[in-house]
Amino acid sequence: MSIVRLENVSKDYTLxxxxxxxxxxITLSIDDGVFLAIAGPSGSGKSTLLNLIGCIDTxxxxxxxxxxxxxxxxxxxxxxxxxxxxxxFIFQTFxxxxxxxAEENVEYPLLQLKELSTSERRDRVSKYLxxxxxxKFARHRPNQLSGGQRQRVAIARALxxxxxxxxxxxxxxxxxxxxxxxxxxxxxxxxxxxxxxFIFSTHDSRVMEMANxxxxxxxxxxxxxxxxxxxxxxxAAGRIA
Ligand code: ADP
Ligand code: MG
Numbered sequence: 001m002s003i004v005r006l007e008n009v010s011k012d013y014t015l016x017x018x019x020x021x022x023x024x025x026i027t028l029s030i031d032d033g034v035f036l037a038i039a040g041p042s043g044s045g046k047s048t049l050l051n052l053i054g055c056i057d058t059x060x061x062x063x064x065x066x067x068x069x070x071x072x073x074x075x076x077x078x079x080x081x082x083x084x085x086x087x088x089f090i091f092q093t094f095x096x097x098x099x100x101x102a103e104e105n106v107e108y109p110l111l112q113l114k115e116l117s118t119s120e121r122r123d124r125v126s127k128y129l130x131x132x133x134x135x136k137f138a139r140h141r142p143n144q145l146s147g148g149q150r151q152r153v154a155i156a157r158a159l160x161x162x163x164x165x166x167x168x169x170x171x172x173x174x175x176x177x178x179x180x181x182x183x184x185x186x187x188x189x190x191x192x193x194x195x196x197x198f199i200f201s202t203h204d205s206r207v208m209e210m211a212n213x214x215x216x217x218x219x220x221x222x223x224x225x226x227x228x229x230x231x232x233x234x235x236a237a238g239r240i241a
Contacts, residue, residue, distance in 0.1 A: 001068065003165060003197050004030040004053055009062030011048050011220075022048040023220040026062070030199065030213070032164070035191045037211035038201040045220040046201035047169050053199060054087050054167045055079045067164060084112045088158030090168035090200075094150040096142040096157075103129060103138040106156045113161060128156035132186060148179035155186060159196070166190075168200035172207055184210050 011023040023045045030036060038046050051057040052064060055071055064071050067086060071079065088109075089095075096105045106125045110116055116124070129135050132152040142150050151171060158166050168187070172180030188210060191198050200207075208214055214226040 001032055002029040002065070003032040003067055004028075004199070005063075005065040006052070007063040007065075009052065009059045009064060011045075011052060011057070012060045021220055023052070023059075026217075026220075026222060028215065028222065028225075030197065033191070033195045033197055034199075034213045035188055035211050036197075036199045036213040036215065037208045038199065038215050038217060039203065039208050040201075040217040040223075041203055044217045046203075046217065048220075049217065050167050050169050050199065050201055053165075054089060055083050084109065084161060086164050088161060088163040088166040090151070090154050090158050090166060090171045092170040092173045094142070094147075094154045094174075096150055096153055098142050101139050101141055102134060102145065102153045102156075105142070105153055106160050109157060109161050124160050125156075128160045129153075131159070131190070132156045146179075147175050148182060151175065151179075151183050152186065155183070155190075159190065159194075163196070165197045165199065168198065170201050170203070172202070172204065177206070180204075180207070 006026050006028045009023060009026045010021070013020040013022055026049065038049060040046050048057070052059055055066070058072070066082065071082065074082070097108065100108065103125050106128055107121055110121045110124060126135065126138070129138055132155050134149060134152050134156065137145060137149060142153070145153065171187070172183055175183060184207060187198055187200070190196055202208060212228045214228065216223040
């Protein structure tokens with residue numbers, strides 16, 4: 001089943017007198033459990049597309065289904081609830097609260113899930129900090145962490161609510177290549193281990209390489225879509241895995 005489906009989705013922005021067509025007639029189905037890259041140059045509409053999928057923004061026309069449910073016509077409260085339970089976000093600039101420690105940042109979205117007790121919340125926080133390899137840094141604030149560590153906190157925060165979908169807008173753009181590769185590999189491991197669907201944007205061809213689904217967009221339109229067969233791709237050593 002598709003976890004995300006967009007049907008004839010367009011998005012216009014009005015800037016003063018000008019109309020900007022950010023997305024034009026996008027139809028796209030995203031299967032549950034994929035590791036999907038949205039690739040395209042700057043200004044092609046990647047962030048707009050992720051914001052629509054994440055119900056942060058609404059389309060000018062067309063229909064969006066998340067987990068089989070049409071999200072148009074929902075109230076802001078209903079959308080906020082859907083986001084809190086179904087979708088995790090990772091941003092290019094990490095977007096951590098600077099005054100909160102790593103563990104408090106990870107705990108933050110859990111405060112919206114009223115059914116969790118304090119001890120369940122603490123267990124989740126330590127579980128996901130451990131998954132991203134930061135148990136020892138739980139009390140550190142963001143300015144006491146490296147860029148890669150900050151992004152790991154952001155990943156733990158995105159996962160803590162156990163969402164079905166994680167959206168990541170250019171998650172490696174502010175990291176050096178080696179650190180970025182580590183972050184991508186961590187996301188990929190989580191995708192493999194938990195089956196969480198990852199949808200991330202990038203304009204870096206090395207990042208695209210790691211995806212098993214690739215959607216190229218340009219000028220707000222889908223140019224190509226690729227399905228990559230993991231099993232048949234050559235490994236780093238040049239062998240067929
Ligand atoms: P990308 O993430 O691929 O760089 P964006 O989705 O941010 O692209 O932007 C797509 C187009 O929409 C660009 O032309 C951009 O200037 C325009 N745009 C994005 N957000 C807004 C906004 N809030 N108001 C007006 N124009 C916008
Ligand atoms: Mg962008």
